[in-house]
Amino acid sequence: MVTVAASRDAAVWAALAEIPDPEIPTISLVDLGVIRGFAFEHSAAGERLTVELLPTFVGCPAIEVMREQIGERLGARGLADEVVVDLSFAEPWTSDRITPAGREALRASGFAPPPAVGSSFSGELLAVLPIATCPYCGSRNTTLENPFGPTLCRSIYHCADCPQPFEAFKPV
């Protein structure tokens, strides 16, 4: 039984890992760290799979798209009779949840990955925000142009060595 449950869990993680972030499709939802976990339970409809989704930003408009895609993908795999996606604030999503593979995927598509911020996050922001590593040339000779960017999760920088503008995933 343990083996059956473990392989079923692995199949769920594998299916979730195939779903791209709607705004930055080179990174998967699993590497983005937005999947807190999931659980199977028996319901009237049969076996119900509930996935717990942590929003990157509370107002992120991509949340609903993620929600639909999780439901569709897991439903199509026949892993449960019913798939429910619950938004959760049981713990805050922080940029520290992005996996090493996710960071590399961000960098490869031109986004500077966020620096580590730790759990408390108040004074740290001023220390980590001013400088980012250019995703194109690796230079640290960069300046923060705008802590806010084209989506809630991005900031805008300029690299003095390339020289060109680039976006960074906000530490949060």
Next chain:
Amino acid sequence: MSELDRETRDALAELLLAMADDEFVLGFWDSEWTGIAPILEEDVAMSSVSQDEIGHAKALYELLAELTGEDPDQIAFGRPADAYRHAALMNHARTDWAFSIARRFLYENADAVRLESLDGSSHQPLAGLAAKMRREETYHLLHFDLWLRRLAEGGSDSRGRLAEALEMLWPDAQAVFAPLAGEARLLAARILPDSLETLRARWLDRVVPRLEQLGLPVPSPTQRAAAPPSEARTRRTPDFEWLHGEFTMVARSDAGATW
């Protein structure tokens, strides 16, 4: 979710509505800067900040809706203007840039104090959301503190407009901490860990020294001593009635439409 008795639930609903309306109305006012902010980067910044606030309002309306069984969209867009419960600070039109910055500085600090307290709320759904919102609001605090300084040190025109706006907004800014009918309940249940008067004192301890440091006007000791009246969350103005007409226009034009 733990079972709440009816009076505690009503008190929590009152708190959630006040917070959600603060974020919602301010988000709409400042979204008006999209396209006309003083510089391009500020167009981007103010739009992003406003989107954050509307998002926070959405999450708070959803918490409220779970509690009352209502529809969150109906709460957001289906009420008459006099049923909104935002602080009087959000009754004013956007006005000029200095006015908007003065309001944001006063509000962001008030919101920070409120969220820090609610991070420790006994009501887990609210505590979790407050913890998440705090991380996002850190950006707002830094951004508007920077603008406050920029305008304060920018010359007599920007400084004069900023000082005038601060003096004008001071009484209404205190309204963020106006008493709630169910406050005693919230305190007893530790849903609200600190009284609104305690939070108001903390807020004063942050904003007054910063304003003094920049040589900007601060409230008199008499003004600081006076707790805001409860009607500071029910009084509405023609400015707000106009905004209400704007932000409910689409919902009113085709009630119940989905897209």
